[in-house]
Amino acid sequence: MNLHTIPRASERRPLNLWVKSRVRSREVFVDLIDISEGGCKIRGKSGFAVIGDRVTMKVAGVNAPLGTVAWVEGPFAGVAFEGAMHPAVLDHLCSEGVIDRDERRLYRIA
Numbered sequence: 001m002n003l004h005t006i007p008r009a010s011e012r013r014p015l016n017l018w019v020k021s022r023v024r025s026r027e028v029f030v031d032l033i034d035i036s037e038g039g040c041k042i043r044g045k046s047g048f049a050v051i052g053d054r055v056t057m058k059v060a061g062v063n064a065p066l067g068t069v070a071w072v073e074g075p076f077a078g079v080a081f082e083g084a085m086h087p088a089v090l091d092h093l094c095s096e097g098v099i100d101r102d103e104r105r106l107y108r109i110a
Contacts, residue, residue, distance in 0.1 A: 040057075
């Protein structure tokens with residue numbers, strides 16, 4: 001199965017958040033590209049994650065469910081949440097608008 005054949009259980013919502021994250025207990029900076037109730041897509045430096053890595057997230061003060069890297073393609077990785085993010089929480093995050101990484105506004109993914 002590749003990333004293009006993974007079934008989507010919920011709509012992906014685009015974001016552009018520059019966040020501090022933890023992958024394999026290492027702190028890395030990534031772009032949060034999109035998010036849904038079941039997961040998200042992030043972009044970091046090539047090799048920052050491998051399939052199966054655990055990811056914990058806190059975005060804009062909101063705790064996301066624990067996640068696992070489901071796929072990696074170059075600098076991109078898909079994170080599958082182990083639980084579902086509530087649709088109202090997604091609405092709140094997306095209503096904040098697109099935050100440009102050049103603003104250096106950081107959200108912590110703990």
